Amino acid sequence: MITVIVSDPDTDHANLTYTGEVIRCSGSIDAARSTISCPNDAPGAGAVIVSDPGWNESAQVSFKIPVCETGDCATFPNKCSIEPTEEP
Numbered sequence: 001m002i003t004v005i006v007s008d009p010d011t012d013h014a015n016l017t018y019t020g021e022v023i024r025c026s027g028s029i030d031a032a033r034s035t036i037s038c039p040n041d042a043p044g045a046g047a048v049i050v051s052d053p054g055w056n057e058s059a060q061v062s063f064k065i066p067v068c069e070t071g072d073c074a075t076f077p078n079k080c081s082i083e084p085t086e087e088p
Contacts, residue, residue: 002034004048011052020048022065040068 004018013032020029022044027036029048038044044065050058 002029002036002046002048004029004032004034004050006032006050006058008050008052015053017051018048019051020046022046025065038065043067 002020002022004020006013006016008016016032018030018032018034020034022029022036022038023046024042024044025036025038025046027034029036029046045062046065047060047062049060
């Protein structure tokens with residue numbers, strides 16, 4: 001699960017549009033919480049942009065999903081964290 005945390009003081013969160021993906025993973029980032037499925041044989045690079053109805057967009061945020069050391073991020077979440085690769 002990918003969780004995108006965003007703040008837009010003049011737009012209700014239900015009216016925000018999320019657009020993103022992670023290379024080599026199935027599923028897309030299209031909501032504040034999106035489920036994707038990735039193979040565990042190489043890291044995945046991803047990016048997300050959030051826009052409001054006035055077409056104001058966030059800066060693109062890039063991140064990497066590492067290969068899980070344990071093979072199971074749900075069981076051992078501390079082994080498979082997602083870190084942004086650049087500041088928003």
